Amino acid sequence: MGLSEKTITVAVVGSVKSGKTTLVENLLAKAGVIDKPGKVESKNTVSDFDPFEQERQISINLTVEPLVWKNVKINFLDTPGFLDFKMDSMSAIKFSDAVLFVVDGSSDIGVTTEMLWDYYLNLEQKKPALFFLNKMDKAEADQSRVVDQIRSLLSNRAAPLSVHANDKVVSVFDDLSGLPEELRNAAAEYKEMVLDAVAEADDVVLEKYLSGEEITQEELSRCFKSAMANGNFFPIMAGSCINDSGLENVLDFLSENVSPLPVSDFPNADTVGIVLKTYMDPYVGRISVIKMLKGSLTTGSQLWNPDTEQLITIPKVSFIVGKKIVDAETVAAPDIGAIVKVEELATNSVLCTPNVKVDVPRLDVPQPLLPKAIEPKTKSDQEKLLSSLHKIQTEDPSFIVFYDREMKQTVIEVQGEMQLNAILGKLHDRYHVEVTLAPREVPYRETIKGRAQAQGRYVKQTGGHGQYGVVFIEIWPTERSAGYEFEDAIFGGAIPNNYIPSVDKGIRERMSKGVIAGYPVVDVHVKLFDGKYHPVDSSDMAFQIAGSLAFQEAFMNAKPILLEPIYKITIKVPEELVGDIMGDINARRGRVLGISAEGKWQVITAEVPYAEIIEYAKDFMSITGGRGIYNTEFVRYEEVPPNIAEQIIEKRKAILEKEKAE
């Protein structure tokens, strides 16, 4: 690759099968990086090299594909179109200088485009975005329909720069006289749209535009740049990878009108980079793709990973072209490079000058919303399962793993089933761990609503050293979340001081095991007000058991109830889905707290029992078709309605009894 005047990074995003990978492949061929474009179907594209990707003919990883066009180095970031892998698309959008949305011109813009557009609009740093309507060769392709969709669903500041006629792309600013009337009219309309969007970016041009004067190419280009940088204009280009039309226009446009964005200057550090993605290559090992934000990455230099506080000596620095690794002396900001075989790096790691404090913007990690219990088929694989999942997490931090001690489940929370499958695939192929999946259990709690007293008596005095402990307690509810309170109200040594902690311990033990359904007891005040002891037979153990027995009995008489976790859910959907969402939330025992408008979106907030939304990710997808996002957050525990509590207790008892029998 020859020397270049500037280096820019362009995120290529959009719905599945819109042709992102094919487009980038064709652009690489145009620029002479590869001889001829590979095909997704033939499993030989530069971008889709993961076996999982090739098998399914889809992209699930972000890949870097650089080329040089007219002295501009363009790093294309090809991304997956599936919402399960949206983190990669988000990373590409956040750390690029421009975003290219690829839309299938013979279809709809698709939900991924809609969702990623929303992410793009909410970025702190404004940057240019443009559209490429692909597949214009197809009979069903319809530029005006897709343009209308983009303008109504995404932005009315989007406007086409060209029309597509007989497999050729004609700029709306060219001489249109040779075009059929219909296209000529469309082109004239598009030209107005473009000028409407860009003219105000430049006073001279605005004046000319309003008075109907011709605007020069140079003036136009000036307006494009400034209107795009400010998010006032989103060019729509069109073409076809099959017919090789409109592709050079994309390269020309990007190289002329996109410049590297300024990044914050990190006053303390000479060098700053962020790992956009790290992944395991079966031959090469770990490859970390690094976007340099300041300074340069040089073979042999020492950099710092502030997350792990590790000093890392940079082995060979490389450039990457899809799956190929090409040696590089150094990779300087704002370029993208890679380092190989550095295990201490994860996706979203920062590399910077040692021992300085820098505030680096990070990748955004979407909340995983689908929990599953995961268990190794072979019990002895439990540790291996966890360590393997943690290794996979270094590549993809958009899923969570933890062990729930209470429910005795290893829980994995994922973006969706496709991501889950990709994780299970890696577990199997790479780490040889087989697993089974089960539904996530709800961590219910037990507590009381009333007051009760009870005696706990543990006395065994039949020859030899006996057991003797008697306690009297009273219990009542504390405030929600106040936890457990133990009050020692023993007077006159009815129980010797050294046995009081034993009573407390026995009660805690009982509480952790539950009384009515085996769930932990919370929010209870226990007052120990009397007892009896025996100078020889009393023991720590006897008083623990007495405490436990007393607690159990008092609890049963103090109106025991079950508590369930309540989550706040915030849902963002288009207006027309609000009715369906509200109806569904009500059916889930939810309470709608509010609804407000945010651009074209409606934002609904509600509180819903966790039990009702464990698998909500799937139902939400089927209600919205993916047009919407939501997040959840634990708020508090609340009483389970009695009829539902009864069922839960029944079910749980059966399980506990079965466990005991085993």
Ligand SMILES: Nc1nc2c(ncn2[C@@H]2O[C@H](COP(=O)(O)OP(=O)(O)O)[C@@H](O)[C@H]2O)c(=O)[nH]1
């Ligand atoms: N007719 C037609 N098909 C295309 C075009 N570009 C891509 N495709 C096909 O569309 C399908 C999806 O392409 P791919 O690049 O994998 O899409 P991605 O999921 O967005 O990366 C493949 O079968 C491609 O061969 C095009 O311009 N015209």
Ligand SMILES: [Mg+2]
């Ligand atoms: Mg792809």
